[in-house]
Amino acid sequence: MAYSYDPTNIFARILRGEIPNKTVIETAHTLAFEDIRPSAPVHVLVIPKGPYVCFDHFASEASDEEIADFNRATADICRKLGLSPGAGGQGYRILSNAGDHGHQEVPHYHLHLLAGRPLGPMLAR
Numbered sequence: 001m002a003y004s005y006d007p008t009n010i011f012a013r014i015l016r017g018e019i020p021n022k023t024v025i026e027t028a029h030t031l032a033f034e035d036i037r038p039s040a041p042v043h044v045l046v047i048p049k050g051p052y053v054c055f056d057h058f059a060s061e062a063s064d065e066e067i068a069d070f071n072r073a074t075a076d077i078c079r080k081l082g083l084s085p086g087a088g089g090q091g092y093r094i095l096s097n098a099g100d101h102g103h104q105e106v107p108h109y110h111l112h113l114l115a116g117r118p119l120g121p122m123l124a125r
């Protein structure tokens with residue numbers, strides 16, 4: 001796969017401890033922290049600690065352990081923040097941008113976890 005990872009991106013710097021973050025959860029392979037420019041009352045970024053550029057890079061090249069850790073950590077955040085509809089929460093939206101058309105700004109794979117108000121239709125037409 002033709003991905004090359006830029007280790008100077010801002011999330012890599014957060015992972016190296018060069019830039020502070022408001023951590024929500026940290027596990028062996030995953031870090032989640034508050035977005036600096038929140039688009040909703042809850043706006044958490046979930047990133048793998050490994051050097052992956054976007055979803056398909058991560059999903060095809062990360063180990064099963066990393067993928068399981070990442071997904072379980074994301075579910076833990078939903079529970080921790082009281083968002084899970086299955087546990088009485090009001091729900092959330094997860095999205096991930098990739099590449100130019102996806103409008104990805106930071107070239108380190110991340111999920112946006114958004115919640116805290118009705119989020120409306122998924123995309124503007």
Ligand code: AMP
Nearest residue numbers: 010019034035036037097103104105106
């Ligand atoms: P994307 O456009 O999907 O790459 O989203 C990148 C996100 O990273 C944006 O929502 C930014 O607000 C967020 N962001 C950029 N720098 C920081 C930072 N230092 N700490 C937390 N969030 C950041």
